[in-house]
Amino acid sequence: MATEVGRALAGLDIEMVKKTYWEQNEFIHLDRWLPASIVDRIVAEVERVRPAVHRNYIPRHKKGGSVSYYTLVEQAPTILALYRAPAFIRFLTELTNQPLQPCPETDPHSCALYFYTEPGDHIGFHYDTSYYKGGRYTVLVGLIERSSSRLVCQLFKNDPSGRPIMERRLATYPGTLVAFNGDKLWHAITPLADNEERVSLTLEYVTDPSMTPFKRLFSNLKDSFAYFGLKTVFTGRAGGSRR
Numbered sequence: 195m196a197t198e199v200g201r202a203l204a205g206l207d208i209e210m211v212k213k214t215y216w217e218q219n220e221f222i223h224l225d226r227w228l229p230a231s232i233v234d235r236i237v238a239e240v241e242r243v244r245p246a247v248h249r250n251y252i253p254r255h256k257k258g259g260s261v262s263y264y265t266l267v268e269q270a271p272t273i274l275a276l277y278r279a280p281a282f283i284r285f286l287t288e289l290t291n292q293p294l295q296p297c298p299e300t301d302p303h304s305c306a307l308y309f310y311t312e313p314g315d316h317i318g319f320h321y322d323t324s325y326y327k328g329g330r331y332t333v334l335v336g337l338i339e340r341s342s343s344r345l346v347c348q349l350f351k352n353d354p355s356g357r358p359i360m361e362r363r364l365a366t367y368p369g370t371l372v373a374f375n376g377d378k379l380w381h382a383i384t385p386l387a388d389n390e391e392r393v394s395l396t397l398e399y400v401t402d403p404s405m406t407p408f409k410r411l412f413s414n415l416k417d418s419f420a421y422f423g424l425k426t427v428f429t430g431r432a433g434g435s436r437r
């Protein structure tokens with residue numbers, strides 16, 4: 195993993211990527227960046243964990259399936275190796291100018307898979323708000339893209355300097371990497387149509403992994419109802435059920 199990630203990073207013009215990231219208010223999109231050798235292994239892990247998908251439906255906000263960190267840590271070594279790869283974390287640290295680190299072991303979102311497999315699966319506009327004391331940064335990796343769904347990103351939403359909103363509508367093809375500051379990017383996934391499928395991986399990094407007890411409770415309740423289920427979140431164990 196280290197060699198492959200190192201090679202992929204060597205192919206980037208880091209200064210140009212950084213410049214674009216900052217010009218876009220802390221957002222970058224690298225189409226089909228991750229090498230097929232890594233993507234293929236990760237997609238094999240997607241198939242392995244598919245029985246553990248936990249489906250959720252929150253009217254008018256989101257519908258879809260997810261597999262939490264607790265399952266991935268047991269069954270998806272390639273995903274974990276990417277999440278923790280020192281060269282990858284160094285790249286993200288340089289990109290964001292923040293001392294990034296993986297989330298604590300107790301966070302089911304640390305790295306997680308999101309499955310859009312049934313008609314209408316989507317997520318409405320939101321920020322990836324940080325409940326940690328520090329900032330939270332999201333890396334999204336496209337894995338399976340056989341859909342008309344799009345990742346819609348509104349850059350500069352609520353920007354204090356008043357820059358006009360710029361909208362991007364992206365297909366996240368296998369290996370495509372999107373990275374952003376969770377408090378700055380207003381984003382959504384548009385609804386899946388019939389006979390379509392979309393699976394993506396998200397990797398979350400933080401600048402300060404501590405959290406106040408109240409925010410921890412709020413975050414756990416949100417994860418229970420919106421993502422992974424009560425049992426998974428409060429016992430910290432792999433689980434989930436198909437619905």
Ligand SMILES: [Fe+2]
Nearest residue numbers: 320321322381
């Ligand atoms: Fe998000």
